[in-house]
Amino acid sequence: MDALEGVGQLSRVASAWHRLMTRTTLQRRVSVMGVSFLLLVLVLTVVLATSMFRADRTDNDVNGTNPQGTLLQHVEELQRDVTVAQTTHELYITAGDPQRLAEYDSLRTQRMAGYTEARDQLVADAGASTRFSAGLRDEITPVLDAAARWKYLADQQAGFKRDANGPALNNSFVDGPVEEAFLVMHDRLTTLQKDLADNRDVALEQARRDATRTRYIQFVVAAVALLLVPAVLYLVRRWVLHPLGSLSDQLLSVAGGDLQEPITLPGPPELAAVAASAETMRRRILDELADAVSAREALQQGQPLVAEVRDQLTAHDLPVVPGWSSAAALRPAEGLLAGDWYDVLPLADGRFAVVVADVSGHGARAGIVAIQLKRLLEAALHLAPEPDLALAMAARVFADEAERFASCVVVVVDPDSGTVSYANAGHPAPVVLRTDEESGGGVRVVTELDATGPLLSWLHLDVPGAWQTRTTSLAPGSVLVVYTDGLTEARPTGSTDELGIGGVLHALGRLPELTPQALVDEALDVARRFSGGRARDDVTLVALSRGAAPVPAVPLARGGTQEPRT
Numbered sequence: 122m123d124a125l126e127g128v129g130q131l132s133r134v135a136s137a138w139h140r141l142m143t144r145t146t147l148q149r150r151v152s153v154m155g156v157s158f159l160l161l162v163l164v165l166t167v168v169l170a171t172s173m174f175r176a177d178r179t180d181n182d183v184n185g186t187n188p189q190g191t192l193l194q195h196v197e198e199l200q201r202d203v204t205v206a207q208t209t210h211e212l213y214i215t216a217g218d219p220q221r222l223a224e225y226d227s228l229r230t231q232r233m234a235g236y237t238e239a240r241d242q243l244v245a246d247a248g249a250s251t252r253f254s255a256g257l258r259d260e261i262t263p264v265l266d267a268a269a270r271w272k273y274l275a276d277q278q279a280g281f282k283r284d285a286n287g288p289a290l291n292n293s294f295v296d297g298p299v300e301e302a303f304l305v306m307h308d309r310l311t312t313l314q315k316d317l318a319d320n321r322d323v324a325l326e327q328a329r330r331d332a333t334r335t336r337y338i339q340f341v342v343a344a345v346a347l348l349l350v351p352a353v354l355y356l357v358r359r360w361v362l363h364p365l366g367s368l369s370d371q372l373l374s375v376a377g378g379d380l381q382e383p384i385t386l387p388g389p390p391e392l393a394a395v396a397a398s399a400e401t402m403r404r405r406i407l408d409e410l411a412d413a414v415s416a417r418e419a420l421q422q423g424q425p426l427v428a429e430v431r432d433q434l435t436a437h438d439l440p441v442v443p444g445w446s447s448a449a450a451l452r453p454a455e456g457l458l459a460g461d462w463y464d465v466l467p468l469a470d471g472r473f474a475v476v477v478a479d480v481s482g483h484g485a486r487a488g489i490v491a492i493q494l495k496r497l498l499e500a501a502l503h504l505a506p507e508p509d510l511a512l513a514m515a516a517r518v519f520a521d522e523a524e525r526f527a528s529c530v531v532v533v534v535d536p537d538s539g540t541v542s543y544a545n546a547g548h549p550a551p552v553v554l555r556t557d558e559e560s561g562g563g564v565r566v567v568t569e570l571d572a573t574g575p576l577l578s579w580l581h582l583d584v585p586g587a588w589q590t591r592t593t594s595l596a597p598g599s600v601l602v603v604y605t606d607g608l609t610e611a612r613p614t615g616s617t618d619e620l621g622i623g624g625v626l627h628a629l630g631r632l633p634e635l636t637p638q639a640l641v642d643e644a645l646d647v648a649r650r651f652s653g654g655r656a657r658d659d660v661t662l663v664a665l666s667r668g669a670a671p672v673p674a675v676p677l678a679r680g681g682t683q684e685p686r687t
Contacts (some may be wrong), residue, residue: 146391159351165342178187188226192246193317196264199239199273200310203268206232207303210275212393214290229279240268260313267306274299331494365519368396375399375406434437448637449663450645454607455481460491460527461605461659466499468506473536476502477548478529479605493518494577498531508533508544509590512577516546516587526578530603539667540594544588547576548648551603552622553595556635563630566622568593593620600635604644609656611648620651637664 126334209232213225244265278299281290293299315489371384439447449463460480467473474500480491494515501511508531519525528548543551553568574588581587595601611620626646632639641662648660662680 165345166525171338172281193314193321195239195242195246196310196317199236199243199315200307201307202232202236202239204305206236214278219577226283236272240265241521259473260316264306264309264313267302267309271299271302271306272301320351327450357418365392368392368399372399380673384558420445430610437464437466439465440473442473445536445667445679446637447663447665448641450641450661452645452660456656456661459660460487461493462491463603463606463661464495468502468533469534470506472506472533474502475507475603475665477536477603477605477661477663478527479548479661480527487525490518490522494527494529502531506533507590508542509573509588512544512546512574512588516577516582519577523579526576528576532570532601532603534595539597540679541593541595541601542590543570544574545570545572546574546588547572549604549606551601553593553599553601554629554635555599564626564635566626567599595667599667600637600640601665602640603663605659606659607660608644608648610655610658611652613651613653620648624651637666640664
């Protein structure tokens with residue numbers, strides 16, 4: 122009877138516990154669990170904090186970042202620098218050849234500067250009186266005194282040498298006062314270094330013992346944490362995961378594409394709220410799917426406009442000019458219709474103009490503005506082939522485009538003389554490159570075509586002389602490179618490090634021959650690799666080389682990426 126009553130009592134307790142847990146919210150359950158482990162967590166926190174403090178101290182001792190370890194490093198640096206300075210001083214004093222004398226004089230000045238810097242650091246260490254014992258400070262002072270005497274005698278002897286004061290120089294060698302001062306300083310440095318090393322070894326031994334104790338403490342903490350993990354997992358599974366099983370199944374059904382069945386879930390208030398949020402999400406997905414279908418239809422209707430804009434911005438075939446070679450490319454950012462464009466236009470006087478522009482923004486409107494800018498620049502260059510006048514006329518495009526602007530560069534080239542006239546409206550500076558034969562390879566910048574006026578915008582429509590024309594020349598064997606900022610501003614996703622013109626030049630330096638086509642191909646490839654294969658912005662690039670054999674022009678590919686061409 123007593124056993125049956127005990128079983129019944131246990132059954133009633135279990136039923137009451139079950140009712141309590143089904144009516145208790147998840148917040149209360151989590152609160153109970155938090156209170157239960159609070160004291161233990163506090164104890165573990167104190168233990169871990171103590172362990173971390175000791176570990177940091179151990180790392181400082183081992184790595185030499187404690188005060189005595191730092192002082193030892195500075196003493197070793199001073200000993201090394203003073204030895205090098207003394208050796209260089211002796212070479213200078215004994216040098217007879219004028220050329221050697223000048224070289225050793227410069228080298229001695231550098232070595233003495235290094236010694237002075239190391240000595241100043243030791244002086245600063247000595248000034249930190251609270252960091253070292255009185256015994257150490259007493260050892261540092263004689264070292265500094267000996268160093269000062271050696272420096273004074275060495276500089277005096279060097280002055281005799283520099284002034285060609287033979288008698289005084291010969292007297293300075295008698296009894297070797299400089300060498301004697303150097304040996305005294307060196308011996309004192311050696312003694313100080315040995316004492317510091319002994320102190321360091323003692324400190325390291327103590328740090329190792331502390332580290333051993335710290336590892337034992339960490340092992341205990343880890344063991345306790347491992348015991349807590351199963352308990353927490355069990356409670357999470359019983360209180361959270363199991364009640365959410367039904368909701369999880371319904372969400373998986375939605376993820377599989379079944380969006381028509383409503384999401385419902387009876388249970389604690391928190392679970393009911395989660396189910397309500399999931400139901401709101403399901404309805405939102407249905408609404409956004411409808412919007413996506415509408416957007417796709419609108420995009421399909423707009424495809425002819427996109428194609429037309431891209432077609433209008435396509436460049437003319439590159440001209441074939443005897444003695445010149447060229448290549449160009451425009452690689453648009455994926456899925457975007459941007460305002461980047463370039464063109465090479467033959468002019469009536471036998472010259473030709475290179476035009477590269479970048480209209481702000483993306484999309485159809487930016488493309489339309491780019492078309493207007495291109496047409497106006499073409500007309501201006503045919504009427505008056507002066508770069509500054511062409512930019513002034515093209516700026517009228519932005520009279521009704523207050524929110525847009527464009528960078529643009531117009532370069533007019535005389536193929537007979539190599540004279541280059543240009544005007545730059547806030548565009549990345551084109552560069553004239555050539556192979557650096559003096560250094561045995563690499564590419565160097567000969568000239569930069571810096572900005573000669575502001576960006577094209579409505580702000581400068583009526584400003585006389587807002588843009589200026591400047592003149593330079595392109596020597597045989599040089600390459601003129603005009604580009605947009607999509608090349609130099611290429612960067613990996615999530616990073617602020619840009620490729621920059623330096624990165625482009627470094628890549629071009631590996632080319633066996635700096636031809637326009639190789640230059641364009643390599644520049645596009647390095648930009649693509651640096652950005653992780655996903656372009657953030659359009660990349661436009663035009664390269665002209667004087668002195669290479671002419672290469673027939675290749676028509677541009679239309680309706681997509683404009684491939685590099687010569």
